Amino acid sequence: MGILDKIQEIEHEISRTQKNKATEYHLGLLKAKIAKLRQQLLEPTGKAGQKGEGFDVMKSGDARVALIGFPSVGKSTLLNTLTSTHSESASYEFTTLTCIPGVVEYNGANIQLLDLPGIIEGAAQGKGRGRQVIAVARTADLIVIMLDATKGEIQRQLLEKELEQVGIRLNTRKPNIYFKQKKGGGVSFNAMVPLTKCNERMVQLILHEYKIFNAEVLFREDCTSDDFVDVILGNRVYMPCLYVYNKIDQISIEEVDRLARQPHTVVVSCNMKMNLDFLLDSVWEHLALLRVYTKKRGEKPDFEGGLILRQGATVEHVCHVIHRTIAQAFKYALVWGQSTKYNPQRVGLSHLMADEDVIQIVKK
Numbered sequence: 135m136g137i138l139d140k141i142q143e144i145e146h147e148i149s150r151t152q153k154n155k156a157t158e159y160h161l162g163l164l165k166a167k168i169a170k171l172r173q174q175l176l177e178p179t180g181k182a183g184q185k186g187e188g189f190d191v192m193k194s195g196d197a198r199v200a201l202i203g204f205p206s207v208g209k210s211t212l213l214n215t216l217t218s219t220h221s222e223s224a225s226y227e228f229t230t231l232t233c234i235p236g237v238v239e240y241n242g243a244n245i246q247l248l249d250l251p252g253i254i255e256g257a258a259q260g261k262g263r264g265r266q267v268i269a270v271a272r273t274a275d276l277i278v279i280m281l282d283a284t285k286g287e288i289q290r291q292l293l294e295k296e297l298e299q300v301g302i303r304l305n306t307r308k309p310n311i312y313f314k315q316k317k318g319g320g321v322s323f324n325a326m327v328p329l330t331k332c333n334e335r336m337v338q339l340i341l342h343e344y345k346i347f348n349a350e351v352l353f354r355e356d357c358t359s360d361d362f363v364d365v366i367l368g369n370r371v372y373m374p375c376l377y378v379y380n381k382i383d384q385i386s387i388e389e390v391d392r393l394a395r396q397p398h399t400v401v402v403s404c405n406m407k408m409n410l411d412f413l414l415d416s417v418w419e420h421l422a423l424l425r426v427y428t429k430k431r432g433e434k435p436d437f438e439g440g441l442i443l444r445q446g447a448t449v450e451h452v453c454h455v456i457h458r459t460i461a462q463a464f465k466y467a468l469v470w471g472q473s474t475k476y477n478p479q480r481v482g483l484s485h486l487m488a489d490e491d492v493i494q495i496v497k498k
């Protein structure tokens with residue numbers, strides 16, 4: 135039996151036990167047992183903590199959003215407000231101990247929202263359930279960093295640092311550096327632009343540090359030495375991130391205004407249901423999803439059954455979403471919308487789609 139099952143069993147026993155003088159001692163003991171089990175879950179050395187009990191949640195829907203934040207910032211309250219799932223919320227820290235998935239339907243897309251335990255400083259080293267939380271974060275399409283608007287700016291930096299330490303890069307693209315290890319021939323270094331933050335000597339030193347003596351390096355943009363290290367290590371994930379300040383019902387309007395002006399930031403109050411529409415809008419925008427409507431010849435577009443795709447999707451992607459074999463029978467497509475110069479425009483498989491485009495596929 136896992137720790138979570140044990141906790142559940144004891145919680146059940148508590149709920150069945152009548153509260154009176156005679157059961158006082160028994161109830162106290164049960165609560166102490168729960169506290170001990172919860173502690174075991176939070177300890178990095180605990181076996182349960184290592185295995186990540188309660189964290190393997192199936193991916194579902196069109197995109198996955200992970201809620202990351204310190205304890206009691208309101209992550210579970212947000213899940214409860216936006217989805218039909220219930221996740222326990224309370225004023226004490228570490229109310230949530232596992233990964234709780236919910237689904238938000240927005241613009242015809244099913245977005246999976248994951249409520250997670252709070253993380254604390256040192257999470258990257260395994261404090262609390264930090265490792266498991268971060269492992270889930272890596273599988274998401276968008277990270278929402280939830281912050282308590284009544285607390286200081288330091289929380290944002292601490293969280294960024296924790297994620298940084300485990301190789302998660304927020305709101306940046308992969309550095310445009312070509313890097314290939316070779317069998318021989320030494321290091322060849324080239325740059326396509328003037329470098330202001332790094333130079334050949336620095337690159338040589340870094341390669342030496344990693345015991346790489348033969349490699350081809352080409353800087354295609356003005357990157358830093360940290361960027362170069364990221365490319366060598368290769369195991370970085372580059373993710374969009376949205377900062378959500380909750381509990382704005384507790385701070386002054388001036389303070390709300392100041393927070394809201396930061397990039398990639400949304401201010402909300404989950405308890406008062408304030409600004410949640412704008413939050414969903416921002417989530418959609420950061421996920422960079424596209425809706426594409428199909429149309430049959432001589433018929434109106436199917437605005438009910440829109441297809442959900444990623445930014446960068448081409449006509450070929452649309453074909454694959456409709457049916458595996460369509461791309462083979464493809465002759466051309468007619469597209470109406472923001473991606474075309476005139477409507478309709480006849481396009482090939484490599485044409486890039488835009489949000490709310492209408493497409494009619496003509497087969498051979």
Ligand SMILES: Nc1nc2c(ncn2[C@@H]2O[C@H](COP(=O)(O)OP(=O)(O)OP(=O)(O)O)[C@@H](O)[C@H]2O)c(=O)[nH]1
Nearest residue numbers: 205206207208209210211224228229230252404405
């Ligand atoms: N004032 C105010 N309180 C809020 C708001 N949203 C949530 N809270 C309160 O904040 C407390 C913590 O909420 P939770 O949803 O449990 O927070 P959490 O981030 O899931 O916490 P853990 O699971 O312990 O990490 C609860 O007492 C909520 O009622 C809000 O918009 N304003």
Ligand SMILES: [K+]
Nearest residue numbers: 206224226229
């Ligand atoms: K809480």
Ligand SMILES: [Mg+2]
Nearest residue numbers: 209210229230
């Ligand atoms: Mg919670």
